[in-house]
Amino acid sequence: MAVIIAVLIMLYFEFTSTYLVLTNGDTGEVLGKFPVRSGDSFSISFVHSVNKSSVTDVYEVRGNAIFVVSTIYYSFGAGVQTEVQEGQTLEYGEDGSMIVGGFNKRMDNLSYIVGTVSDHILEINGRSVGLRELCGKNTCVRFSIRRKFLIY
Numbered sequence: 001m002a003v004i005i006a007v008l009i010m011l012y013f014e015f016t017s018t019y020l021v022l023t024n025g026d027t028g029e030v031l032g033k034f035p036v037r038s039g040d041s042f043s044i045s046f047v048h049s050v051n052k053s054s055v056t057d058v059y060e061v062r063g064n065a066i067f068v069v070s071t072i073y074y075s076f077g078a079g080v081q082t083e084v085q086e087g088q089t090l091e092y093g094e095d096g097s098m099i100v101g102g103f104n105k106r107m108d109n110l111s112y113i114v115g116t117v118s119d120h121i122l123e124i125n126g127r128s129v130g131l132r133e134l135c136g137k138n139t140c141v142r143f144s145i146r147r148k149f150l151i152y
Contacts, residue, residue, distance in 0.1 A: 025140030070101040
């Protein structure tokens with residue numbers, strides 16, 4: 001009886017786990033999935049195509065949704081935030097970075113186009129994942145949170 005209960009518990013967690021799922025924005029093909037829990041964070045880092053400096057966007061999983069919480073960058077220029085809006089904060093990191101926080105914005109259609117000149121790096125669960133290798137250059141990658149009720 002104990003073995004049956006253990007197997008049922010294992011199956012429950014396998015089939016009802018929550019994942020950050022990366023899909024091809026054009027085809028819907030699943031490109032990667034990473035286990036997450038509400039409250040977990042992940043980030044996407046890349047070199048900005050216009051001002052050529054590092055940018056990191058930080059997100060948080062809240063239930064079945066993704067919220068942008070902060071962005072980190074090193075240089076002002078076209079395409080990066082130049083003003084702190086109401087409710088946002090600006091801090092400076094020890095490495096000279098500018099950290100704008102307090103976005104608290106739900107991202108229902110979060111996607112990136114994977115760089116052709118430099119990679120986009122996903123940091124999640126203590127891992128760094130290059131999106132060029134995982135998804136391919138110039139791929140539109142859509143990010144979503146899914147509960148796994150069935151194997152997909």
